[in-house]
Amino acid sequence: MTTPDSEVSGEALGVDQRTALTGAQLPSQLKARVLSEIAQRPAPTRRSLARQAAVVTAASWVIAAVIFFLAGGIRITGRPASLVIGTAIGTGLVVGAVVWAALGRGGSTLGRARQALLPIVIGSPLAILAWKLFWSAQYSGALDQWPTRPGFRCLGLSLSIGLCPVIAFMIARRRSDPIRPGLTGFAAGVAIGCVTALLTDLWCPVAHLPHLLLGHLLPIAALGALGAWLGRQLVGMRGK
Amino acid sequence: MDRYASGDPAAFGELYDALAPRLYAFIMRSVHDSARAEDLVQQTLLQMHCARGRFVRGSKVTPWAFAIIRRLFLDQARRKKLEVLSSDGSDDVEAASHRPGPEECAQMRELEYLVRQELARLTPAQQTAVELVYYGQLSNAEAAEALGVTVASIKLRVQRASQAIRLAFAGPGREGEP
Numbered sequence: 001m002t003t004p005d006s007e008v009s010g011e012a013l014g015v016d017q018r019t020a021l022t023g024a025q026l027p028s029q030l031k032a033r034v035l036s037e038i039a040q041r042p043a044p045t046r047r048s049l050a051r052q053a054a055v056v057t058a059a060s061w062v063i064a065a066v067i068f069f070l071a072g073g074i075r076i077t078g079r080p081a082s083l084v085i086g087t088a089i090g091t092g093l094v095v096g097a098v099v100w101a102a103l104g105r106g107g108s109t110l111g112r113a114r115q116a117l118l119p120i121v122i123g124s125p126l127a128i129l130a131w132k133l134f135w136s137a138q139y140s141g142a143l144d145q146w147p148t149r150p151g152f153r154c155l156g157l158s159l160s161i162g163l164c165p166v167i168a169f170m171i172a173r174r175r176s177d178p179i180r181p182g183l184t185g186f187a188a189g190v191a192i193g194c195v196t197a198l199l200t201d202l203w204c205p206v207a208h209l210p211h212l213l214l215g216h217l218l219p220i221a222a223l224g225a226l227g228a229w230l231g232r233q234l235v236g237m238r239g240k
Numbered sequence: 241m242d243r244y245a246s247g248d249p250a251a252f253g254e255l256y257d258a259l260a261p262r263l264y265a266f267i268m269r270s271v272h273d274s275a276r277a278e279d280l281v282q283q284t285l286l287q288m289h290c291a292r293g294r295f296v297r298g299s300k301v302t303p304w305a306f307a308i309i310r311r312l313f314l315d316q317a318r319r320k321k322l323e324v325l326s327s328d329g330s331d332d333v334e335a336a337s338h339r340p341g342p343e344e345c346a347q348m349r350e351l352e353y354l355v356r357q358e359l360a361r362l363t364p365a366q367q368t369a370v371e372l373v374y375y376g377q378l379s380n381a382e383a384a385e386a387l388g389v390t391v392a393s394i395k396l397r398v399q400r401a402s403q404a405i406r407l408a409f410a411g412p413g414r415e416g417e418p
Contacts, residue, residue, distance in 0.1 A: 026260060026261045026264045026265075026281075027274070027278055030260065030264075030278055030281065030282065031253075031256055031257075031260065033282065034256060034260075034282050034285050034286070035252065035253065035256070037282070037286055038252060038285075038286065038289045041286070041289065041290065043289050043290045043291075043292050043293065044292075044293040045245065045246060045247040045292070045293050046245045046246055046247075046292070046293045046294075046295065046297070047246070047247070047293075048293065049293030049294060050293075105296055105299075107296060107298060107299055108296060108299045108300070108303075108385055109294065109295050109296045109299045109301075109304045110299075110303060110304055110307055110385050110386065110388060111388065112388075113384065113385075113388055113389050113390045113393075114388050114389055115389060115390045115393065116390065173294070175290070175291065176291055176294040178287075178304075178307045178308045178310070178311035179307050179311070179386075179387065179388040180388050183388075237287060237291065237308060237311055238311075238315060
C-alpha cells in the first residue's frame, strides 16, 4: 500500500483506514461468483491478441501500399532529388515521433498522459507543414502555384491510404480504453494521417501553401476526427 | 496480471485477493450500496479478464483496475441518472458493525459528513483526484495513470483540494453543519 505524498492525511479526509485497507466488508461469496463467471467466458491471451493485431495491421498497410503504388508511387516529377529526399527525411523524423507517441502506450496499459500526448499530436502536422515549406523555399520555383492542382487529388489519395490503417488500429485496440478513447482514436488518426502525408509528399510535387493545406494537412485533420469518432465507438471500455 | 495475461488461470485468484478489497472499499464510498458495489467490482474484474490480452507487459495493474471501475461507475450513474456526489450522509449498515464505540463512531461520522460536504464543493477533477488518492489509496503516480494525466497535475489537484478543505474548516459558519 502506498502513502500519498501530500499534506493532508487520510484521517483528516474522513477515511476509515480499517475499512479502506482491509476491505472488511467484502462479501466472501463474491470471489467464487467471479471465478465461476470467468470460467464460463474464455478470454484471449496476450499472445493470441498480439497475433490478431499484427495480422490486421499488416493487412491494412499492405492495402495502403497497394493504393499508393497504384496511384503512381514515388514521383519525382522534375523536382531535384535533394528536395524530395530532404523533405522525406524531415517529415519522416516527425512521423517517427508522432507514431511512437500516439500508437505506442508508453509502458502503461492506459497509455500516455493527456498532457504528454496532445502537444505531440497537435504539433506534428504543423511541424510537417513548416518543414515542407522551409525546405521547398530553398529551391527556386518549388513553392509556385500549380493552377491545375488545387489539392483534391492529394486529399483523395491521403484519405484512401489512411482509411484502412485507422480502422485496423480500432480493431486492434477495441474495448481497451477506460479513460479517454476519443483522444486515443484522435491521436492514432493523426499519426496515421502524418504517415499518409509522408507518402503524399513523395507522390506530389506541389508545395504551394493552399494546396498543402487542402491536400496534405486537411486529410490529417479528417483522419484525426474519424479516429476520435471511431475511438469513442470501438475503443472505449463499457459496462453491461 | 502479467502471468494471467500470458494465460496462467491460477493467477486470477491472486489478482482478486490483491485488488477486490481495495476496489470494493473505494467504490462503496461513492455508491453507498453494497449490492451495487459488489456488482461494480464483479464487472470490473470481468472486464479485466476479457481485456487481459491487452494488458501491457510490466505495466501497473492497480491504476488500470481503478480506471475501469471508475468508468463503469460513471457509465452506470449516467444511465440511471444517479446523483453521484450528493449524499444524505447515511452509511452502510454493515460498516457500522466494524466501528469501535458509539462516541468515537459519532465523531467519525460527523467528521466524514463535514468532509463529504466540502468534497462536494470541489471541482470534479479535484474530487476524483482526492477519491483515488485517499479513498482508493493510490499513489500520486498510480492516480495520474488511472486518470490519464501527469503526476504534477494530480499533485496540484490534491494540494488545491486540501487547501480548500482546510480553509473551509478554518472558516466560521459552515452551512448545513449538524
